Amino acid sequence: MGASLSWYAVRGKTPEMVLRDFGLRRAVSKEYRHTPFRGGPLPNGWFVMIHGRHEFTSDEMRHLSSACEVVACFVEEHVMVSRSACWKNGVQVWEVTHDSEESEHHLDIRGEPPAGFGAIRDRLTKQQKEDDEDGCVDFIFNIPVDLAEEVTGFNHLGSSDTGFGNFVKPTFLQRLFER
Incomplete structure (x- = not known):
């Protein structure tokens, strides 16, 4: 199985503000298995929220980044699409x-990526060219993922989420009675 998720790293808002922006609250133990939301603080000051089976949108990012900075990363390993x-x-x-359905070397760049982008792109493009004879690995897929990790220090495959908690969207009645 492959990953299908978006994660958001937020800097400049408290965890409570981030949860409010997502419309979430901390899950109680019985809700643990019924939520696609997981997250927590990183030692470097970012607060990470993982949303399983979801692709982040520009509207979400516009809203979440109000008065702060947000780096998001989407991975859909089933079709080899990644975006940060x-x-x-x-x-x-x-x-x-990167969208492998466009081509195995597809890379769409908008705006001004951070300084580390060039080195990441060059390293993984070189690996892709070396592997093209076998064609078994999509190294270009990792460019957006590695870039988001370089900026935030987080990767969905890493072990930095050991202290993370689970979150749920409250039902109408829970919101009404603030439970």
Whole structure:
């Protein structure tokens, strides 16, 4: 099985503000298995929210990045699509997308990616060219993922989420009675 998720790293808002922006609350133990939301703080000051089986949108990023910075990363390993983006104060700064259905070397770059982008792109493009004879691995897929990790220090495959908690969207009645 492959991953299908988006994760968001937020800097400049408290965890409570991030949960409010997502419309979430902390899950109680019986709700643990029924939520696609997981997240928590990173030691470097970012707060990460993982949303399973979801692709982030520009509207979400515009809303979430109000008065802060948000880096998001989407991975859909079943079809080898990855995308990362940075928004600050409601405005997109950069976005990098790979869609293997376009081509194995597809890479769409918008805005001004951070300084580390060139080295990541060059390293993984070189690996892709070396592997093209076998054609078994899509290294270009990792460019947006590695870029988001370089900026935030988080990767959905890493072990930095050991202290993360689970979150749920409250039902209408729970919101009504604040439970």
